[in-house]
Amino acid sequence: MKKTGFIAIVGRANVGKSTLLNAMLGEKVSIVSKKPQTTRNRIMGILTQGDNQFVFVDTPGMHKPKTTLGTYMVKAINGAVADVDAAILVADASYLPGDIEKKLIEKLRALDLPILLVLNKTDLASPAQIAETITAYAALGEYASVIPLCAMKNDGVGIVLAEAEKLLPEGDFIFDEDALTDQPERQIASEVIREKILRTTDDEIPHGCAVVIEEFKESRDMVKIRAEIYCERESHKRILIGKGGATLKTIGSYAREDLEKFFGVKIYLDLWVRVKENWRDKPSAVYDFGYKPQDND
Ligand SMILES: Nc1nc2c(ncn2[C@@H]2O[C@H](COP(=O)(O)OP(=O)(O)OP(=O)(O)O)[C@@H](O)[C@H]2O)c(=O)[nH]1
Numbered sequence: 001m002k003k004t005g006f007i008a009i010v011g012r013a014n015v016g017k018s019t020l021l022n023a024m025l026g027e028k029v030s031i032v033s034k035k036p037q038t039t040r041n042r043i044m045g046i047l048t049q050g051d052n053q054f055v056f057v058d059t060p061g062m063h064k065p066k067t068t069l070g071t072y073m074v075k076a077i078n079g080a081v082a083d084v085d086a087a088i089l090v091a092d093a094s095y096l097p098g099d100i101e102k103k104l105i106e107k108l109r110a111l112d113l114p115i116l117l118v119l120n121k122t123d124l125a126s127p128a129q130i131a132e133t134i135t136a137y138a139a140l141g142e143y144a145s146v147i148p149l150c151a152m153k154n155d156g157v158g159i160v161l162a163e164a165e166k167l168l169p170e171g172d173f174i175f176d177e178d179a180l181t182d183q184p185e186r187q188i189a190s191e192v193i194r195e196k197i198l199r200t201t202d203d204e205i206p207h208g209c210a211v212v213i214e215e216f217k218e219s220r221d222m223v224k225i226r227a228e229i230y231c232e233r234e235s236h237k238r239i240l241i242g243k244g245g246a247t248l249k250t251i252g253s254y255a256r257e258d259l260e261k262f263f264g265v266k267i268y269l270d271l272w273v274r275v276k277e278n279w280r281d282k283p284s285a286v287y288d289f290g291y292k293p294q295d296n297d
């Protein structure tokens with residue numbers, strides 16, 4: 001008998017949701033950075049093991065939106081949990097539950113979803129701290145299970161899969177057995193480039209960047225990708241390009257390395273930087289840059 005289920009991964013920004021997803025899949029489908037609000041879209045990661053198909057849905061970190069883009073991100077979280085069989089709530093093992101966690105727990109309970117509580121980053125917490133965090137979460141209600149782990153070192157991640165398996169409903173597979181993600185190739189390319197911007201530049205700049213793939217041309221042994229990076233100011237553009245183009249070159253070579261690994265072919269990457277002032281507050285620009293409302297938002 002086959003089992004197939006949708007499992008949303010939710011939590012505040014920067015707790016390691018995307019890291020956990022990648023660890024469970026053993027492949028990188030969702031970008032990761034040390035800056036909060038890295039994930040902007042719902043991203044599906046699919047894992048088929050024997051008779052079980054897990055469809056994990058990574059979501060943006062829950063936060064109070066301040067821009068049109070932020071509002072879109074919070075809608076994406078709400079849309080993602082509306083239609084799943086269970087949720088993995090990721091929180092930091094070193095911190096007691098805050099407002100964001102309490103509200104998320106309430107929301108998941110209202111939807112009657114079983115919750116797997118993952119307390120991540122145990123490498124940064126003492127055993128006493130972890131125990132205290134567990135006690136504080138226990139006071140907020142019941143969970144299908146509580147799993148302290150370290151996603152970054154892939155330590156304890158198997159337990160999440162074993163526990164999630166118990167929550168899968170019976171049903172035929174929805175995706176091919178070898179499917180890994182629902183993201184189109186262009187979106188993967190744009191996300192990988194955005195990750196390298198997040199990792200290469202500081203503060204305001206990466207949060208104000210969007211990457212649009214203008215060309216994605218496959219030939220027999222190579223893919224040519226032309227991407228435009230939109231930022232919010234001329235001064236940001238100068239920083240992104242760097243002295244003599246050095247920063248853009250770094251972003252490009254890291255991105256190319258990852259993309260070659262992911263697609264398994266040679267990549268020719270052509271990057272351009274453009275300015276679109278305050279695009280994060282402009283609904284038409286947010287939409288044009290690929291942050292479109294989805295069916296159940
Ligand atoms: N020390 C430590 N760091 C971790 C662990 N898991 C993730 N991180 C780091 O935490 C940061 C955030 O990780 P992400 O996976 O991007 O977090 P996220 O919850 O998806 O963040 P958003 O997409 O912004 O909501 C990155 O720098 C990760 O390397 C862990 O187990 N231990």
Ligand SMILES: [Mg+2]
Binds near residue numbers: 017018031
């Ligand atoms: Mg993320």
